[in-house]
Amino acid sequence: MSPVKTLKTDILIVGSGAAGMAAAAAASDFGVSATVADDRNAPGGVLNQCVHSGFGLGRYGKEMTGPEYSGEEFRRFADSSAVYLPGCRVLSLAADRTALVSNAEGLCRFSFDECILATGCTERSLWSLSAAGTRPEGIHTAGEAQEMIELGGYDTGSRIFILGSGDIGQIMARRFVQLGKTVVCMAEQNGHIGGMKRNQDECIRAYDIPVILNSTVTEVHGFPHITGVTLHHIDSGIDELIECDTLITALGLEPDKTLAEDLKTADGYPRWLHFCGNADFVHEIADSASAQGEKLGITVAGRILNKRKEV
Ligand SMILES: Cc1cc2nc3c(=O)[nH]c(=O)nc-3n(C[C@H](O)[C@H](O)[C@H](O)COP(=O)(O)OP(=O)(O)OC[C@H]3O[C@@H](n4cnc5c(N)ncnc54)[C@H](O)[C@@H]3O)c2cc1C
Structure with a gap:
């Protein structure tokens, strides 16, 4: 050599x-x-x-x-x-x-x-949280999804659940709607949405993205592909099953x-x-x-x- x-x-x-x-x-x-x-x-x-x-x-x-x-x-x-x-x-x-x-x-x-x-x-991934369940396909960080779509020409599913309300998550929420997909919900564990005001106005409010505050994902369902998540409402303790075929995490950088x-x-x-x-x-x-x-x-x-x- x-x-x-x-x-x-x-x-x-x-x-x-x-x-x-x-x-x-x-x-x-x-x-x-x-x-x-x-x-x-x-x-x-x-x-x-x-x-x-x-x-x-x-x-x-x-x-x-x-x-x-x-x-x-x-x-x-x-x-x-x-x-x-x-x-x-x-x-x-x-x-x-x-x-x-x-x-x-x-x-x-x-x-x-x-x-x-x-x-x-x-980017922090879903697995940095203590979410239960298997690791099915269809789970991406927001930056990963952005790179896949904008540079790789790949597609995602059509019912998108976004966990975390940071800037990249907000920008991707808007992008998914522009691509004709349904953002079923953006869940945020805090009592307020994250990111810059500009993104809150231009991505979330302008595109009517449904945001559920004080909530997080505690379980992922489906295999080999994701079929839904358990959304845990922190204040009431109530768990709700939400169907989706794509989970995007925007949990911070x-x-x-x-x-x-x-x-x-x-x-x-x-x-x-x-x-x-x-x-x-x-x-x-x-x-x-x-x-x-x-x-x-x-x-x-x-x-x-x-x-x-x-x-
Ligand atoms: C989704 C998103 C939306 C944004 N929107 C805006 C906006 O609207 N307006 C705005 O002003 N800013 C925005 N920003 C912020 C801004 O884009 C970033 O803060 C800035 O571009 C970061 O630049 P950087 O050089 O620090 O890192 P990066 O752009 O991440 O560059 C790091 C580079 O290092 C390379 N690298 C890493 N490790 C190695 C290694 N071991 N060997 C060789 N190469 C390596 C990487 O491949 C990469 O090319 C946004 C950022 C994101 C992610």
């Missing part, structure tokens, strides 16, 4: 979503080398599946769809000297400031001075720090490791993820330039 080739970059950025692209473009303006690895084949991350408008008002002063916003950000990124590596998954990071990367040609290693994780976030896990010590993360965008905290709007990436790119480039002055 041939030895794994090692490539060198000043800054390795993992993820080419809104945050990673902005960080790379900003850092490379300062004359440092920045390399962006992303496991998808196109830049933009989650933006590509957000075909609705509502992006870019703060940063560009006009309403765009997610792919349009991504296109604007990519233009700036492509004009910079940053190197973009699509289809490259970073498998691990090591304390000696190297990363093991996998792509279609095999494995390679990157040696870097600083690393920025712009890896986005993960968590920063994806997987690559950093093994590097964390009692003192925290190594000083060369940084986070931005949803990998740091969940940003409601893309403008905010881009702005944070840009600011971090400048800070990290400054760290490298300062180190150069010292030697």
